[in-house]
Amino acid sequence: MKKKLHIATLGLMMSLLILVLNVMLNSTEAQAKTQITATAAMENAPTIQLDKTYKLAAKDSSKASDADVLAWSSDRWNGCEFVKFTLDQKTQLILEAKDTSNSNCWLQIYDANGKTLTEQYCVGTRSEVYKLSQAITLNKGTYYLGLEPHDADTFALKVKTTVKCSESTMKLNKSESTTIDAIAEKNGQVVSNPKFTYKTSNKKIAKVSSKGKVVAVAPGTCKITVSYKGFSKNVTVIVLPGKISSISSVSNVSKSIKLKWKAQTGVSGHEVWMYDKDLKEYAKEKTVSKGFSTATISGLKKKTTYKFKVRAFVKVGSKKYYGDFSKPYTAKTKK
Structure with a gap:
């Protein structure tokens, strides 16, 4: 009898433990899915981060639950909703947007007084521009991004970054190696410890490691692309022919x-x-x-x-x- 009671108690404790774990898991997922909701009034606009790509959806879109930012709904024609961002110095930004639902999305940047600073950009079927990358330079201050998605899209405001390499062309003999020396600059300031990615256009000519080490494989030319947060620089690698033999x-x-x-x-x-x-x-x-x-x-x-x-x-x-x-x-x- 005591043995059966002990087993029943263990089973109850296991059930309670599983229940607690499920509650914790659901709570974590709920926190992970916290969304930003754009507002019709500028003064109430939520803040977005620079250099981050957001999934955007209309509030009544079927894809709304998967979005990072919600804005606009089909009962609000001819009206955008706002998110805001702040710059601590004069900055060149890249406004990026991409249509992901074969619909339309309008975007426009405003100053703190509600004055439009850019044209109203459209990505989607109406403009037949499905991917936007637009540069704009803004002074220090707070700004607002007006959003009007009719379904689902992505957008980002990125601080323009320049990737610089010490050499634009590298000449190597077969089997020789060298390391690409690169820096990234934002607003004229060198980025501290940037994490670059490297990609070769032809592994049969030259390989490149995750640390930027280039190894010459065979004669020919290829490009090594050095990238940092969506910005990149190409380095031309020339692997020189070997000495001719057996004439x-x-x-x-x-x-x-x-x-x-x-x-x-x-x-x-x-x-x-x-x-x-x-x-x-x-x-x-x-x-x-x-x-x-x-x-x-x-x-x-x-x-x-x-x-x-x-x-x-x-x-x-x-x-x-x-x-x-x-x-x-x-x-x-x-x-």
Whole structure:
């Protein structure tokens, strides 16, 4: 009997514990879902944070429960509702908005006296602008953002940030590495300990770590994008070709020599240089397009010895970046 009573007591205690945990969990979820409600009167407008993206919805939208900010409803045509923000110095802001419901949303910035400072921006089907990014410079003070969402959208007011890198172009040999040196500036002030993210446009050319270490993989060019809170800077990485090796002559006839060398992937082309005995220096004889690793040098003299060098290059815009020349290769024409 006592054993059964003990088991029943344990079961009751477990049930109470589960009930308490559920109450705590529901309370936490309720706090997490606390929403900001915009107001029709400016003086009662709630404050929003800068550099934060908010989910926005009309109060009577089916997506209202998932929103961070509620504003406007379908019974209030031609009237926005307000949230406010404060600047402690002259600041360049980026107003961002995105339509997420194939509807419409209007946004406009006002000063403390209710004067409009921007045009009324619309994102959605009416304007056919579904993503907005608009710069505006404001002096120190309190401002109001008028919102009129007809369904669901997102918006943010971001302090314009400039990402700067010590080098805009990096040249590396295969397997070499370096680290990108970057800073972020807001309002002319350097941000303390910014957390950058890094992304390469081509992992086959160069890899980049979460700390900005770049490792050259193969000849070619790619971009490393350095980002901080939605703002970014591109660094061009040029992995230089390696030194050409294994040059040979495929065929030697009386007035031409056909050369062949070991191909390199990722290069934009090759140049063949020939030694000029009169000038006593090498001069470029032929440029070979990407994908080819042979070249026929014509217009030569019979029974004459010639010396050649070959180098590969990668091209960025109109500029060429070269690898090292091969060792001189000697070949002789026939009778």
